[in-house]
């Protein structure tokens with residue numbers, strides 16, 4: 031199966047998988063071609079300003095009302111939604127986890143989602159959840175949509191194929207995909223078990239950050255975002271559609287596949303992005319800038335510069351700053367920082383932060399380089415150095431992130447994470463030179 035994409039971020043796309051299936055000149059003909067039903071999918075209120083107005087027109091074998099029957103409540107134990115506070119006994123702290131193991135039992139994507147943190151409130155459409163997924167079988171006759179927010183998948187191990195209403199997306203580690211709120215999809219494995227991270231955004235959609243004085247280029251460029259061409263399956267057999275709605279899961283039995291969109295047009299659609307196409311801009315003389323320079327996508331809140339979520343990456347790059355402590359500084363942050371590692375090493379934590387692992391530095395909790403990293407960077411020769419073969423990321427939110435019971439009690443939680451700062455010694459000795467020995 032070769033998948034095809036259309037380039038551009040938030041474009042008004044049009045695509046058809048049968049010739050003439052897409053009406054021209056109008057949205058809702060009396061009798062659409064091929065006997066298709068016309069249906070609008072709204073991703074914003076009808077009256078949202080043009081810049082944020084999102085909707086697509088879908089031409090499908092059956093209207094979506096035929097893809098739902100009576101719903102039955104079900105549960106996916108480890109997939110939690112905000113508010114989910116006081117769910118555990120663990121005291122406040124800087125936290126880090128080893129990689130989540132791939133399950134031994136047969137587990138599909140939906141069963142393989144483990145929520146690590148939740149923030150904000152799903153009912154108020156603000157905040158997010160940070161999840162880790164790990165699964166070993168494909169969804170076959172099972173489909174899913176999330177009414178609670180868009181889902182950003184960040185694979186760490188194993189590729190995944192996302193069969194959606196609007197086309198097929200394949201992503202490998204190093205790429206990400208975003209499934210809009212309400213999009214019906216199914217997750218297949220491509221090459222063995224899969225593990226990755228997932229950000230569930232309850233708030234306004236991810237968009238490209240403004241570049242300010244950087245100008246019209248660099249960071250994430252719009253043309254590197256890819257939206258799939260129309261694709262459909264005509265499958266007449268018992269299928270199940272799972273729905274997440276206000277934190278609860280429901281299932282409905284249907285007699286066919288809901289992935290039956292033959293043609294569509296509009297600007298509300300899933301997309302993928304290859305993180306290696308991000309063009310980082312950084313310090314070319316001295317000092318370590320704020321990590322916001324590496325924002326790939328931002329989900330705004332109502333308050334300017336105060337994101338519901340920033341998706342930030344730490345990609346391969348040259349370090350050239352002179353007379354500078356080059357890794358991240360020690361800091362405390364009003365935003366809360368959930369981090370993951372896709373591959374390699376992270377410059378603030380050379381040991382203990384592993385690909386597939388995670389860390390959480392919550393609102394106002396101090397953190398920064400471990401003692402080893404500090405020692406190395408405060409004494410290293412400051413010649414140009416390339417950080418290679420690395421890709422870390424951060425889901426940073428204005429809201430405090432509440433730990434789930436799973437995250438607090440799982441075996442992968444590192445008991446001794448804070449010991450990474452234990453050997454930071456006092457260097458103040460009353461002389462201007464300090465004790466840099």
Ligand SMILES: O=C(O)Cc1cc(O)ccc1O
Nearest residue numbers: 320321357358359367378397
């Ligand atoms: O804490 C972290 O490792 C993430 C981070 C990186 C950086 O370069 C500056 C600030 C920051 O929070």
Ligand SMILES: [Fe+2]
Nearest residue numbers: 363367391397
């Ligand atoms: Fe930080």
